[in-house]
Amino acid sequence: MQELIKASTAADGVLLLTLNRPEKRNALNNATLQCLCELLEEAEHNAQVKAVVLTGNAQCFAAGADLSELAAMDAVSLQLDIRPKLWQKIDAFSKPLISAVNGYALGAGFELVLHSDMVICGENARFALPEIGLGMLPGAGGTQRLARLVGQQLTMRWAMTGEMISAKQAEQHGICSQVVPTELTVEYAVQLAAKIAKQAPLAIRVIKQSIKSIHETTLSQGLKFERQNFVWLAATKDRNEGINAF
CATH class of the missing domain: 1.10.287 (Helix Hairpins)
Structure with a gap:
């Protein structure tokens, strides 16, 4: 069975979680979100873990929800879907969660980034809320979290157009704290996490x-x-x- 998320110790006190569905551009299906919740719960109760870094690969952080999974669900199934509870569990994680973003973070992938406490972007990072192209709106906090972060004007524009947001724009508007060379994104994020892990x-x-x-x-x-x-x-x-x- 494929390891949906790879877990490793990146530095003293730092757990590195790497989304691992490259053939699906790290699309976030329920199984992946469930796996993430389980790993975060383990980290929550592991005193050796002080901070967590979450990343994808060099081309894609996460391209959104798994549309093939969503397409198979009717209105009743969506209403009963476990996803909202999984997002709540991610939000409830009490230790620092840092996203290291390279490539595309779209839709649910962008929303996962918005659940993070800090974000380090590679120069090739791109964000968007493309749900409007499907006649939908973001369903995991995209409108609410982003508006609280960058304000109503930009959120309206980005949610209603699906426009791509560059790494530079993300830094300018507070979506990420730093833009670094793409090949060093995870390294910088781990260094930040290690610095935090040394604190009380x-x-x-x-x-x-x-x-x-x-x-x-x-x-x-x-x-x-x-x-x-x-x-x-x-x-x-x-x-x-x-x-x-x-």
Whole structure:
């Protein structure tokens, strides 16, 4: 049976997950998403894993959902589909998730990137929401997550036209934090993950929670949450060790 996602240790504390359906351009069928959820759950409970890097191959991160699988589903099947729960599991992963994107990240592939905490792009990275060409709209948070990231104007344009977004545009609009030579994308992402893996894990976890909550809370609620965690972390062993080592 084909290994849908290859898992390996890329650096101390860093798990590298590589989408492995090259013949399907890494199309995200339910089995692949289920595999990703299982690997992330294992990483969640593995104290040796501090951060995860997710990537595809040099030509394609993920070309979208598996259309052959979706074509076989009627309206009732779509309503009962497990995919929304799988996306929720990915979103609930508490450790840093970094996407290393080369080539195409389209549709569900782009939405998978939007579930990441940080994104490193190769120069050949291309993003798009092409669902409009099928008379559809993104179904895994494409409109909601992207609008919260880049604003309504650009999201309207990209979702309604299916226009391709270059790596340079992605960096300009905050979809990725850095554009690097294509052949070095994974290396840069692993280096970033390794840097994070050296930090206090409890602080990393609450930083992620705090930043992810900004679209769910008011500013005053967010500041209260931040302060509560600041006080809580001040009493932890990690904080005391950090101060003593400074």
